[in-house]
Amino acid sequence: MALIQTTFADSVGSISLDHYEKRNALSESMVNEIIASLDKFKSQGARTVILRSASAEKVWSAGHSVDELPRADIDPLPYDDPLERLLQAVRTFPAPVIAMIQGSVWGGACDLVINCDIIIGDETAAFAITPAKLGLPYNVSGLLNFMNRLPLVVVKEMFFTADLIGAERAENLSLVNKIVPAAELEAEVNKMAQTIVSRSATSISVAKEALHALSEASSISPIQYEYIQSLRRNAYFGSDYLEGIQAFTEKRAPNFSKPAPKA
Amino acid sequence: MALIQTTFADSVGSISLDHYEKRNALSESMVNEIIASLDKFKSQGARTVILRSASAEKVWSAGHSVDELPRADIDPLPYDDPLERLLQAVRTFPAPVIAMIQGSVWGGACDLVINCDIIIGDETAAFAITPAKLGLPYNVSGLLNFMNRLPLVVVKEMFFTADLIGAERAENLSLVNKIVPAAELEAEVNKMAQTIVSRSATSISVAKEALHALSEASSISPIQYEYIQSLRRNAYFGSDYLEGIQAFTEKRAPNFSKPAPKA
Amino acid sequence: MALIQTTFADSVGSISLDHYEKRNALSESMVNEIIASLDKFKSQGARTVILRSASAEKVWSAGHSVDELPRADIDPLPYDDPLERLLQAVRTFPAPVIAMIQGSVWGGACDLVINCDIIIGDETAAFAITPAKLGLPYNVSGLLNFMNRLPLVVVKEMFFTADLIGAERAENLSLVNKIVPAAELEAEVNKMAQTIVSRSATSISVAKEALHALSEASSISPIQYEYIQSLRRNAYFGSDYLEGIQAFTEKRAPNFSKPAPKA
Amino acid sequence: MALIQTTFADSVGSISLDHYEKRNALSESMVNEIIASLDKFKSQGARTVILRSASAEKVWSAGHSVDELPRADIDPLPYDDPLERLLQAVRTFPAPVIAMIQGSVWGGACDLVINCDIIIGDETAAFAITPAKLGLPYNVSGLLNFMNRLPLVVVKEMFFTADLIGAERAENLSLVNKIVPAAELEAEVNKMAQTIVSRSATSISVAKEALHALSEASSISPIQYEYIQSLRRNAYFGSDYLEGIQAFTEKRAPNFSKPAPKA
Amino acid sequence: MALIQTTFADSVGSISLDHYEKRNALSESMVNEIIASLDKFKSQGARTVILRSASAEKVWSAGHSVDELPRADIDPLPYDDPLERLLQAVRTFPAPVIAMIQGSVWGGACDLVINCDIIIGDETAAFAITPAKLGLPYNVSGLLNFMNRLPLVVVKEMFFTADLIGAERAENLSLVNKIVPAAELEAEVNKMAQTIVSRSATSISVAKEALHALSEASSISPIQYEYIQSLRRNAYFGSDYLEGIQAFTEKRAPNFSKPAPKA
Amino acid sequence: MALIQTTFADSVGSISLDHYEKRNALSESMVNEIIASLDKFKSQGARTVILRSASAEKVWSAGHSVDELPRADIDPLPYDDPLERLLQAVRTFPAPVIAMIQGSVWGGACDLVINCDIIIGDETAAFAITPAKLGLPYNVSGLLNFMNRLPLVVVKEMFFTADLIGAERAENLSLVNKIVPAAELEAEVNKMAQTIVSRSATSISVAKEALHALSEASSISPIQYEYIQSLRRNAYFGSDYLEGIQAFTEKRAPNFSKPAPKA
């Protein structure tokens, strides 16, 4: 293991993202390491897991590894995408996962963080959803994750502008449970973890599993889903997606085409 | 066109309600003008639409044209009501609609505003849902709109008291995305519109459509719906509705009957 | 009637919990008195009901009567549990129920309060969900009540830590409609009640009933429910539940077993 | 009681429609008698109820009392319609209701019969759904009743042609459990009733209630329902409904207008 | 128009598939002609449409035009596939569509026929679903169409064997409304059409639309859908699909690979 | 392995129940052997599995091992019951499972058989659901299995009478795919298996998985489920269940109490 650091003590596991040269981007390798750690913690009977960055930097995680996204013509966010498997691993982990956030959280990393059970950050925490910058059509389960956790107008603002939401606003929106000063962050997270460890692990894991089932209970009909999937397909076969990925790689602003006037 | 003003430039359409002698009430005529403008903007390839009042006044819109409501004995909020058609047009418009709010927003206008994708107001913005003053039974899809966007206790407070929610509280509740000083309102709205225009229109329209489908995914069984419809029918055939409309027309407080004691 | 006090005047009913030697615990006797009062108020045509404690104390209600919970081996929160019947009575009462809160609200009392339509407290109001301290697996409909009303990360924090949420944070979270100074609390509640009484009772009761139906519209498949029920059963047959109840009775901290490592 | 005959013996209740001069039409009076009998049987601990006509005639029941249907402009099949209340009483009766059918079953009587738990007829049994002859828009819960019980192409054939389905085809379609010769019908029904009485009433009533809940689990979104309700409203405000009722009263074939060509 | 023949008289439209050299395969051109005819019939106020083959041949329709299916790597049955658009046009046509069947009906043509409202055939009628012969993963809405209309074990037999179901068995299964001798088929279909024309078009179109909504009410969660979509994607990127299309084109039996043993 | 016999050849696995002294009752031991065999077949890449009895006897399987059912006071059909695990294993097996039936199929074995994908029997095949004889409240997912596969009146007849449905009627009801003479049964089953093996395993497994997801899509709300669960609990704590199990063990007819008259 090279891209993350882990510890386990007193029923608390800790996973630190530690690949800052890539801004902790959630590459397939890093994702696999995290999933393996979660599996190990589960076998060790972890009662809480802390997910954090190894050190306080400007960026907590840059999100998807853009160079691992398909160039075009294929769904970039399928069910068996590495990140999707990680989200599933967090949702089904039988104890709470606490995200400890310092710095900015981008795109897929934002989806990862909101899938954690409890989120605590310092004043540098900030959150952005970036598919509108990449020309990428987000997947429906991901949209549902955000809808289940944030006010609808905020979900739309985040998806339509791709701009950062700062720490204070994130706290007001309950995007995070709380924001504390940087100097107190570790202590606050550890205190929360210790409280959880002192409670009944059985009672907690049943509640987590039931809330998970209820969270996925917003269902749509197959024909509606296929309609949305056809819109998504048109998008990932389209020019915006090509341009978005290209511009990201070239570290320049994308130059998206104007939409064709519609009948 | 006489009740609204419109402009279109740089992929941004703007619609200004401009019939203040009727407090911008959403009459069938005005609604038809708005829908026609949205259709035009769609054909022009608009990437954002701004919905606003023509000038800063005490009232943004008084809501439904009460003199266009049926007197009694017929559902006052059917699916093919003009306002319902407008809500549908906003929800299915293939780009974000930003509501820019100065002054108070009443009843049906409040439903219109929360169906917009992003809402920005100044300190005079205020919001009230008024069917409890009119004795009118609200439609279920309208209640779902509010439930999808606001905390349940707040939805109930608004529907049960019909009192105004002021700008600061509206911001805390995420009823609006943000409140800014009046002097900065237009600039803030334009900045948001420009950001959206710079992003991928394709990515945004897919996300909007998927969120729309998920918003309507709260379904109830036909028998439950028919039960609620029977309660609504008893209401619009009842004395409260007659008195509410009458009182509104006579600009006096309604004098609702006490409910009959129930078995 | 001995455990509560009631009044009825001007279409407003009031119920005061008045058994402070047991910290207003929701014993079967007290629950039956409250339900009987609600039935009486309904027959009297009440247009609003206020639910409060008889006097301002440190505790509003301690929640379930722990000594009435089954020792083990049987679902402690079945559909026909007295408290569940009370929640149903509040949800189906044909007029708004306002909770007036002074002091701390624990466990089942917290479920009762969030099922009220409008909640107003003073600075001493505080809220905790305690099953994780008792080793008790909460029921799915109860979890849905919280999910319908609070941000998901907050629901999890409350269920996983069992710690109190104070008045100011409760207001920011819309767990309550508003927090006012203790000296103004009664006046504020009465003003809200008077406003509601002046509105159309018919319009309000239809809206309440429809919102109730929509609140229960999050459905899951039988097989999912049976899976969760099996987890719950393992919990109430397990050692944590026995220890949690025992510790509570002995007024000491529980000493929960570590979860067995899982395959 | 005058329109029905009832008996109760050995835990089996029997209700015989006995108003042949009106072809056992399900008038409000007759419906109220049936519901009262079901309530009485419930209090007597009935383990099976048989619903039949008093004697073998050409018609089992003519269905809704057409002269009790509203002339126009109001939903003819609301939730609180007498027949709807009867369907609900049959569905929620805590023991099986067996329909014993001789002769033809029309319209609302057909909805009544398929809501019975078990249906046995002789060779004269025949079934028709008649709203297309009356110009009447059927209610959604009624359509769901048929969809839950019959192949979709058959539901459509019945609703679109209003023609009778004969005994043999009804048996093949499982519209009825079985068809037996007239001479054996009473014996067959009694044998089935005796078998049920010998089984566990508790096991049976739980299964019936659970199947009832699952039957109503096909839910649609409020906006879809309101769309269909608007179609229904246009229908009961329209000319076909007026002509259909008029023609029925005058015992002549209706002369429906051609549909207006659509855009 | 060259691939179909149409007539319109007495409110009944008729569409005859007439491209037997291609076994009436549902090519994009033929589909577009059928949709255009339906649109025309709608504008003419058609009260019934008959869909048939131009003459009695061995094959009613061969189904999808296999040479128009994508070779690989792209969903072969997306929402905007021509055949999907035709199914949607049939489902939303505001009057009944009667399928008149002589000869065998294959694959996509079978989906088309079961989406018709009423189906009448002669003794040569036979039905097969062929994706298992092509290695093609069927779409979820298509599977739901079959599940809504046929017993589950029969749906599976048809999808897993791809074998023909003959006329008599099809009648027993209610796959068709009825089977009549070839000499009586046209008369039977015309009689059914005339009956429908004599009924209330308004009542019928409301029932059809409501049944359509209820048919699509089987919804699944986004995450479930994405899981199935990932299975489908693996299939249309896989070797079976390539081989299936190739073998069909070469008019030989496919030689599918054995599935890899799974962990 | 001792209670079943298995073979594997040409991609077809076969499992024969072989414990006739216990009438092939589905004891925990036998269930575990079947599940282990399915797992083995999966690893071998089986494309079809045949589930049968070792020899043609009067009874195919007696169902649940009644002496393994809990005496009382605990849910006899929980999610983690051995038989439930077997049903899940059959439903998620990635290839078709064909049930080959000779003789009578009772209770839980009937649930097992209808969860198979394809069912073929001879003239001795017969099917009964027996909880009403045992006083046992069936689980909701099990009721849904039957509702998904059989006409509602038949499900009720089977659950309310516990009587056998014979081979011919089973075929008419599509409870089985087909009934063939005993002498042809093995050949017929093998032919069906060979056809399936010749088709695309990928196409088939995707269809099976999607149909499985759609089958579980009938969802009910938590509060409805908890209501039914309370009825079930009252049943398995009640006297009928005790008497039913006792009578079965003593091989005598149960003597169920009359239901208490209800208010």
Ligand code: NI
């Ligand atoms: Ni999940």
Ligand code: NI
């Ligand atoms: Ni019901």
Ligand code: NI
């Ligand atoms: Ni559709």
